[in-house]
Amino acid sequence: MSITDMHQDLTGSERIAPRSDSPHPKTVNTSPLISAQKLTKQYGAAQAVFSNLDIDISEGETVALIGSNGAGKSTLLKCLIGLLPHSGGQVSVLDETFSGRPQAAQARRIRSDIGFVFQKHCLVSRATALTNVVHGMLGRAGSWRGWHQAIASPAWRQSAMEALDSVNLVHKANERVDQLSGGQAQRVAIARALVRKPKLFIADEPAASLDPKSGHDVMQRFVNLSKKNNITLMFTSHDMQHALQYADRVIALKNGSIFLDQKSDDLTAQDLKGVFSG
Amino acid sequence: MSITDMHQDLTGSERIAPRSDSPHPKTVNTSPLISAQKLTKQYGAAQAVFSNLDIDISEGETVALIGSNGAGKSTLLKCLIGLLPHSGGQVSVLDETFSGRPQAAQARRIRSDIGFVFQKHCLVSRATALTNVVHGMLGRAGSWRGWHQAIASPAWRQSAMEALDSVNLVHKANERVDQLSGGQAQRVAIARALVRKPKLFIADEPAASLDPKSGHDVMQRFVNLSKKNNITLMFTSHDMQHALQYADRVIALKNGSIFLDQKSDDLTAQDLKGVFSG
Amino acid sequence: TDVEGLEQLEQEFGAVEAALEKSTGLEMDLIPVSSRTAAVEAMNAGQVNFVLTGPAEYVVMKELTDAQIVVAWQRPDYFGQIVVLADGDISTAQDLKGKIVSFGSVGSTSQQLGPAQALADLGLKYGTDYDAQIIKRNVAIEALIRGDISAIGMNFGHLQKAREAYPEVAFKVVARGPDLPNDILVASADVDADVLAKVKKAFVEDGAAIMEAVLKGEDNDKYAGGFFLGSVDDADYDYVRSMYSTIGVDGFSGFVGD
Amino acid sequence: MVDKTMNRRVELPQLDRVGKVSAIQFTLWIVVGAIIISSIYNVSPSPQRVAEGVPRLGSLMNRMFPPETDPEFLGRVFWRLVETMQIAIAGTVLGVLISLPIGWLSARGIAPLKATTFLFKALISFFRTVPDLIWALIFVITVGLGAVAGTMTIMVDTIGFCGRFFGEAMEDADKEPQEALEAIGASKFSILCGAVIPDAMPSLINTTLFALEKAVRSSVVLGLVGAGGIGQELKSSFDLFQYKKAAAIMLAIFLIVLIMEWVTDRLRRSIT
């Protein structure tokens, strides 16, 4: 079955049930929180970034996604939650299944349960750190009070301050984010995701510009939250230490396919070298 | 002598010669390429980011600057080349001495010999990778042909392509930089600095979003260039491995002062832990 | 004159231009200008040689430059009047006391000066006995129908057009001025006497032919029955000069009547 | 990678200096270029003609200076200005309030409905294309002559102008924070209020204050509906050849424009 056939075959929504030929047959009880089948992504007419990926991630798992620059990690994360339309295959996430682009209502349902940290922190630069964290409250019904800290409810402001506290930035709450250092801005973006209390955390290089201690603290915090509340966590990192230490499972992308998908306990830093060579 | 006195004392340019009370008395033969005395920086009315720093860096040295997020690394680098005005003290760099803000002519002389990599890569997002690298040629006399790759001289375009090649991005030369991955964009910014063939490289977390292999490659390239052509290199990093491996000397900022300033051979990763604790 | 009329004239002016060139043997360029100020200044600066203009502008032009009259162009039924609604509560000019009267365009002979003079002749002082406002004709008619204003100053041609456009509305005239002095073709001071004579001659002798050309344009009926008059006296325009003082323009009192 | 480029002359692909240009695009550029050049060629004045004219400007200046300073006249100008400002402020504020939603609905990528953006762009263009005179007729018919109609006309003018530039400012706002809010499921309206407006704010301020200035200057619009205003005063001074008065009024307007320029500058600086 070619990719194109595949794509056409799956555009209808009747194919939600696990496919019999799926390489990761599911057990009856644990339906995966994220499941991608034959996922392909191509920007415009360029060569596909990746093709025919099959990925299943169960609830509560913490997964590290690694790969060299341009391997397609950020692209994959965005495709998995329907932020970018994929070019072939099918994605199920948080009980919603779609091919290509999710419908508006689907997208809303999916995203209301997600906390996303972008690689470029993507903050509103003219707003304060607190306002940016309060923004994390948006995306639920009646959430207009999340536009700005000044109109947010006291409970939300309290949560936002706690989120800022958990990344050690309470003293910068009232500062505009374009006046923060690179790492501080990154931590505001993380606080914005933390404040949501979602079912799924997706974090694209959350620790990239953090100093070693903050990096570990932030990763630890993600993992603790995740373990305690059964939140699924998927993050990318170029720090192999982080990948091995904080993830249950490591997935490596290379040349548009999955190069490695293993429990992190079975892996050593040496094993990961191959991901980046050649 | 208070900081304010100090500042007033040094605004004249007659004080270029090493001060007798300088804590780093220079040897006669090697005049430092960068030398800061009692350097203080304060944003607006906020608390000073750092104060009374004394730093001397000799020609050809490679120096790593480390410190936790918000310690003032980026601020210090910008102050050293006069991109940000400092609030007290004096800086000499590339034989130019200034207090506060360099004069326009001074700034031009200083900057024409510098290759700077910003923490936020600061590329022109609507331009291609090649154009952004060609921009690196600006800042010399008659450099208007560096505005865009289409009008650059063949020699410049060749150099730019070589710089792109050295960060493994030739295949993306004609792509707009806002369509590159985070690490690829970072590498374009590095190529823009490499193409300049400067006397001083200043790189603010050049390897932050690079994958482990690219990170090492880029650092190695900086160090090789620097050693071969006697270029001074000053970089920041949150990767202690990089700091120890690629720098001759490590300077750590903590709480607004220099916490540590040592040859990297004498240091172990354990020694650096203290920089980030507390 | 109403400059807008001239503009309309120009749309179909190809024939006129041809007729004039033929009978004078001179090359001509016709340029319609929507601002009397611009036209006067163009003449003043020597950028144009001839201006076909109305009485009010002539008075100013004469004052600013040493303009010479070439020919007068008599327009039939060229007079200012005060128009009201036929079924309204205004039946005589005196009823306008304390009411709002609108005029179409500041400084226009037939839309402001003429009608205002007509009211003045009936004893109503501009701006004191009634409230004078400057409102464009199209809008003024709507406002009149609506009852926001009580009367509009306009010329006879305008009223005819308005009657065509508003067949369901009955208009009535409560004041009417005497026929206004003629439109004139003015030459700037530096036009050769020779050329001047040629043009004058063409108008006087081939007047009929030129007029025929004018009337080729469908919208130029208003000039039907018009004549070119070769002898015009500057004193004929003293009536216009007095109009300026009627509307309270002090700037021109200096030469009114001298 | 490290040593491979140090000493060898790499054979690098030679890239085109300009991107791929299709034959159609190429023809199009040539045609556009030709139109522009021929248009300009048709209208370039002969320098000699210009040289002759310049000295004559002196006489015009002579008639304008010194500007009228009669206190009674200046007093009238002042009250006219106040009146104009009032109408201008009311009209601009109302216009801006309406332009914000319309501009939003017309902004590609920001509007909640993608399909109708061009429709709203067309609506805004329609507001501009219908001449002031028609709007004046409409408002005089509905609300009668005077300040109210003046306000409405200015409002319509403002929508035609601000609608377009607001839409543009929103389209040009930084895309990344928008994407971030989209990723967490924020509605289009929340994205607008949380991310787009803060980013577009300097531009919105600029456009708004320009619209206000335009409204103060606008002579035609207010005169049409019998709302007078300073512009009408200026126009009639010209029509009656009272150049010194006109000069005084122009100076007064210029002063106000400068003040507004300064306010714009301050406001924009305070939030950048």
Added chain:
Amino acid sequence: MVDKTMNRRVELPQLDRVGKVSAIQFTLWIVVGAIIISSIYNVSPSPQRVAEGVPRLGSLMNRMFPPETDPEFLGRVFWRLVETMQIAIAGTVLGVLISLPIGWLSARGIAPLKATTFLFKALISFFRTVPDLIWALIFVITVGLGAVAGTMTIMVDTIGFCGRFFGEAMEDADKEPQEALEAIGASKFSILCGAVIPDAMPSLINTTLFALEKAVRSSVVLGLVGAGGIGQELKSSFDLFQYKKAAAIMLAIFLIVLIMEWVTDRLRRSIT
């Protein structure tokens, strides 16, 4: 840090909902608010008056529709449009070419000379404040009546408009790439060409095409200097109460405006 926030209720500083506002600022806001509200209050029409007027709009529409379709008339309108487009294109292109440097010199933070930015802002304001009529007089005196003077007047209008919006677009351009080029010692002019213009391009395109559209629509300006144009045609149809002809001309202009809107959209999309 990790566990400290998980289970304890931290005592967090309660931040002000709004930033620090000085007494002066506060008073200023109150005053501005009062002016706006009183202005709007003064001009709100009575609803009953409006209700009366609305039915009469029908009669206005009746007089305008159907628009005139006489082929000879349409032909004339077409040629007038072509003529207007020519003048508009020439005037706008020249105006834009002059606006670019002036806008640059007036853009705070981008201009080579910091001290004179306000001077150039004032100059641009001056271009706008001096009424079209004065410009018309000046050009009539120097280059005579006709298309050339029309082009010049449009050029001046364009400078007053584009100068301001170009300056604003440059001020609002992304600061980071500029800082990067500044860091390597690029001149202000190189920064302009290398970083500012590419970033401001969509806004520049929008402003330019708006200026062109404005020039096509502008009836007053061209009529003043005897350059006629489609706007003049429209005006005289109104003056003669030929509403059906006016409607036809308006539709023609609207069509052109829509085409330009589409072009703007395409151009901007192709570079964003």
